[in-house]
Amino acid sequence: DAGVIQSPxxxxxEMGQEVTLRCKPISGHxxxxxxxxxxxxxxxxxxxxxxxxxxxxxxxxxxxxSAKMPNASFSTLKIQPSEPRDSAVYFCASSLYLRDTExxxxxxxxxTVV
Amino acid sequence: AxxxxxxQPEMSVQEAETVTLSCTYDTSESDYYLFWxxxxxxxxxxxxxxxxxxxxxxxxxxxxxxxxxxxxxSFSLKISDSQLGDAAMxxxxxxxxxGAQKxxxxxxxxxTINx
Numbered sequence: 001d002a003g004v005i006q007s008p009x010x011x012x013x014e015m016g017q018e019v020t021l022r023c024k025p026i027s028g029h030x031x032x033x034x035x036x037x038x039x040x041x042x043x044x045x046x047x048x049x050x051x052x053x054x055x056x057x058x059x060x061x062x063x064x065x066s067a068k069m070p071n072a073s074f075s076t077l078k079i080q081p082s083e084p085r086d087s088a089v090y091f092c093a094s095s096l097y098l099r100d101t102e103x104x105x106x107x108x109x110x111x112t113v114v
Numbered sequence: 115a116x117x118x119x120x121x122q123p124e125m126s127v128q129e130a131e132t133v134t135l136s137c138t139y140d141t142s143e144s145d146y147y148l149f150w151x152x153x154x155x156x157x158x159x160x161x162x163x164x165x166x167x168x169x170x171x172x173x174x175x176x177x178x179x180x181x182x183x184x185x186x187x188s189f190s191l192k193i194s195d196s197q198l199g200d201a202a203m204x205x206x207x208x209x210x211x212x213g214a215q216k217x218x219x220x221x222x223x224x225x226t227i228n229x
Binding site for chain 1: 149156157158159161164205215216217218219220221222
């Protein structure tokens, strides 16, 4: 398996533009997580899905952020409009919703909003 | 809410020596998982070792071992025979065993290996 695949690896955009980050989880995994990593706040969970259904989106910072999982093999995180403070590394991770499992992370998307 | 604290922002060790990274956590749960993740400059999050709270035996993976003290809510990582490739950020993380499988991370410790 190729692991969790995120795209793009790097994104530079201007303030006010829409940004879409993409994630393909490991085949067969039914839990998907979006994390954000910043120097100030460290790694924090934004949202997670079980069986394509959003379970907890309490970490989504504000209405400018939205996430979807239209099927078991694809998820998006969208920021509209983007702001400089959204600059961060965004990770997607997937796992099996079972007791004894670990989460596998993608390589992250480094987002820079100028 | 669960919290994870890593009190050492930075650590350094001589190559081939042993180093211990500290982690404490707070939870009211009795059953949970604890993890150490490594993040090298490539940014990839790599699972180093995992500990189930219901197991008294400390987990070991080759040169990596943990000291799990459940009553003290302490979970330290020991790296033996440090190698240059061990240089990275190390994150301690907590996860409940039931329900939400989200990870709660500590702030990380940057480990430098001196040749």
